[in-house]
Amino acid sequence: MLSFRYTVPMNAPRPARVKTARERARAELTAEILAAARRQLRESGAGDLSLRSVARELGMASSAVYRYFASRDELLTALIVQAYTEIGEAAEHADRPGNAPGERWLAVWRAVRDWSVANRHEYALIFGTPIPGYIAPHITIEVAGRMPLTLARIAADARRAGALAPPPGPVCPPEAITPEMLVLLEGDEFTPDETARLILAWNRLVGIIGYELHGHLANVTADDALFFDHTARTEGAHLGLAFD
Amino acid sequence: MLSFRYTVPMNAPRPARVKTARERARAELTAEILAAARRQLRESGAGDLSLRSVARELGMASSAVYRYFASRDELLTALIVQAYTEIGEAAEHADRPGNAPGERWLAVWRAVRDWSVANRHEYALIFGTPIPGYIAPHITIEVAGRMPLTLARIAADARRAGALAPPPGPVCPPEAITPEMLVLLEGDEFTPDETARLILAWNRLVGIIGYELHGHLANVTADDALFFDHTARTEGAHLGLAFD
DNA sequence: CCGAAACGAGAGCACCGCTCTTGCATTACT
DNA sequence: AGTAATGCAAGAGCGGTGCTCTCGTTTCGG
Incomplete structure (x- = not known):
């Protein structure tokens, strides 16, 4: 539970090049998802925060969000750390x-x-x-x-x-x-x-x-x-x- | 909101007979629903409490519960008063x-x-x-x-x-x-x-x-x-x- | 260049709160 | 006592949820 399974492992071997385009996109999208979640948290509270609604706000399929946060709990964890x-x-x-x-x-x-x-x-x-x-x-x-x-x-x-x-x-x-x-x-x-x-x-x-x-x-x-x-x-x- | 709309009004004219069979059954079922809800609250917390699951536990249709508690909030209110x-x-x-x-x-x-x-x-x-x-x-x-x-x-x-x-x-x-x-x-x-x-x-x-x-x-x-x-x-x- | 990995989208499952309709049982009134 | 009104249980249905799986595409690294 709460495995961050899709996130990059801490001790992964770093390539020579600092960042691939995919990594940049991934980091950006992760931040965007978190920002959208924070926005929804601000105005509706944690109870009303749903992965599907942040996916809608970002115009992506709900299943795609799971590539970045393995569960709703994990998204909440990120918000908790932020808070x-x-x-x-x-x-x-x-x-x-x-x-x-x-x-x-x-x-x-x-x-x-x-x-x-x-x-x-x-x-x-x-x-x-x-x-x-x-x-x-x-x-x-x-x-x-x-x-x-x-x-x-x-x-x-x-x-x-x-x-x-x-x-x-x-x-x-x-x-x-x-x-x-x-x-x-x-x-x-x-x-x-x-x-x-x-x-x-x-x-x-x-x-x-x-x-x-x-x-x-x-x-x-x-x-x-x-x-x-x-x-x-x-x-x-x-x-x-x-x-x- | 939270209207207790199906419950008997406080100041309704009381009939000569103290309680009809229906009223007794109603009071009993209300208590049973509340007890089941309390049971589920005890072991899973308020977040996991659902009207449907208490209905299942009592062997009735979920829609029937709404005759006794107009909403999940109302059921929670009863539990809050109890607590x-x-x-x-x-x-x-x-x-x-x-x-x-x-x-x-x-x-x-x-x-x-x-x-x-x-x-x-x-x-x-x-x-x-x-x-x-x-x-x-x-x-x-x-x-x-x-x-x-x-x-x-x-x-x-x-x-x-x-x-x-x-x-x-x-x-x-x-x-x-x-x-x-x-x-x-x-x-x-x-x-x-x-x-x-x-x-x-x-x-x-x-x-x-x-x-x-x-x-x-x-x-x-x-x-x-x-x-x-x-x-x-x-x-x-x-x-x-x-x-x- | 080619295989592997990452990715987005969609369908689907089981659940949720809540509403509406339908048919039956009980009550209350004349 | 007969009838009209009410109470009630059940089922179908709507839109929402978290989450999984598959499938076709894109991207990356050896």
């Missing part, structure tokens, strides 16, 4: 390492929210209900880390500057956290409790946006942007960052 | 008003998690990605409140007992919260900031369970139950409850 990449880049580009940790934190949170409200179906694709029977390929788990790692870097910088002062509260038992999670950033080791606070912050960022996008805050919050900023500050303060 | 009711009852039944607030809080959180892991597809149905094109009918918004209201009651009781002491942190601006949210429980008025903390706790409960169920904690937490308990305590402490 993870974009939200990761949004976070990274919003971060200004020179600024104060609190400012950086708020800027990154806002950037992630902005991307999410502008790409709600893409957000749902990566943070909503998993597609039934769908198992995330290995490719996704790497790119999925870019956004939370941006948050971790801010905390690490604050920590190195002696500006990370988590307020008192229940202490997370170390055995609750995976060992490899404790070496999240090379050279900046967090305590298990700090790591737990980071995980919770990441979970909060995704969760509060989901609540907003999925309508759970409909009659609850009067000003979503204001409440989001408050949430960002609350979570940042819980991690030990200073604001204002 | 909201069950998670609300799980929370309510786990609450022991005589116990200390911290104990009550933890018990309710655990009950909600237990129900969710035992009914992951039902959880996804109410807290996951909304069905495309689907708008929650009015019926759902009332029953959806039972679970969060259980949390609010614990906070209200603690507050009345003078045992609600929220730790310092960013204060939520009052205009971020809807006015009707501030009179959440009659007679127990929370401050806007307390209300915000309650909203965040509710969001956390749903969000952390979603992370666990959807695999986002896969290589992150080593002991999900332990981390969940820590999360419950953290969120309870942030609300101002005392633990241990």
Whole structure:
């Protein structure tokens, strides 16, 4: 399942000539299919995305699309990778390492929210209900880390500057956290409790946006942007960052 | 849309006789259809649930099902109401008003998690990605409140007992919260900031369970139950409850 | 230059939600 | 009690889906 069976193998022997005409055409068509799928995802959501309709939009037979994506799931996987990449880049580009940790934190949170409200179906694709029977390929788990790692870097910088002062509260038992999670950033080791606070912050960022996008805050919050900023500050303060 | 068009109107004039044979048969078959749909939801998720397959399971023509549920959306709505009711009852039944607030809080959180892991597809149905094109009918918004209201009651009781002491942190601006949210429980008025903390706790409960169920904690937490308990305590402490 | 590989199109299979018609059983009304 | 209205189950059918297979064509590499 999810075999990418028609795609070029990673370790195929490369010919002397860089690209044959066929390879160029293939790469172009693959990109066009992905673009059409993204277009349909944007306006109708993942549920309404069909291989046949993107084939129609591109004026080709539906069976021809299977030369480029072995299944609908594979097409969705490509869109998932795209979404993870974009939200990761949004976070990274919003971060200004020179600024104060609190400012950086708020800027990154806002950037992630902005991307999410502008790409709600893409957000749902990566943070909503998993597609039934769908198992995330290995490719996704790497790119999925870019956004939370941006948050971790801010905390690490604050920590190195002696500006990370988590307020008192229940202490997370170390055995609750995976060992490899404790070496999240090379050279900046967090305590298990700090790591737990980071995980919770990441979970909060995704969760509060989901609540907003999925309508759970409909009659609850009067000003979503204001409440989001408050949430960002609350979570940042819980991690030990200073604001204002 | 979602008109329940074949169902008996609420305010129809009731005949002298309580139930005709036809009405009994109708009620029974409706329940059977719902049960079959729930069965299929349990094992395959909402995406794979089809009216035709429940019809097959019940040995009837697919068109006959439409006499009882006007559409697939309507069948899903019934399942959503069922799920909201069950998670609300799980929370309510786990609450022991005589116990200390911290104990009550933890018990309710655990009950909600237990129900969710035992009914992951039902959880996804109410807290996951909304069905495309689907708008929650009015019926759902009332029953959806039972679970969060259980949390609010614990906070209200603690507050009345003078045992609600929220730790310092960013204060939520009052205009971020809807006015009707501030009179959440009659007679127990929370401050806007307390209300915000309650909203965040509710969001956390749903969000952390979603992370666990959807695999986002896969290589992150080593002991999900332990981390969940820590999360419950953290969120309870942030609300101002005392633990241990 | 020629065989192998890649490709596009079409037909086809099994499924889906939903509608409409038809014939029968039950109910309600006179 | 007879009749008209209603409820109901079944079947055919429409347009859609993912996916497979075949077949003729094009392109590439040895």
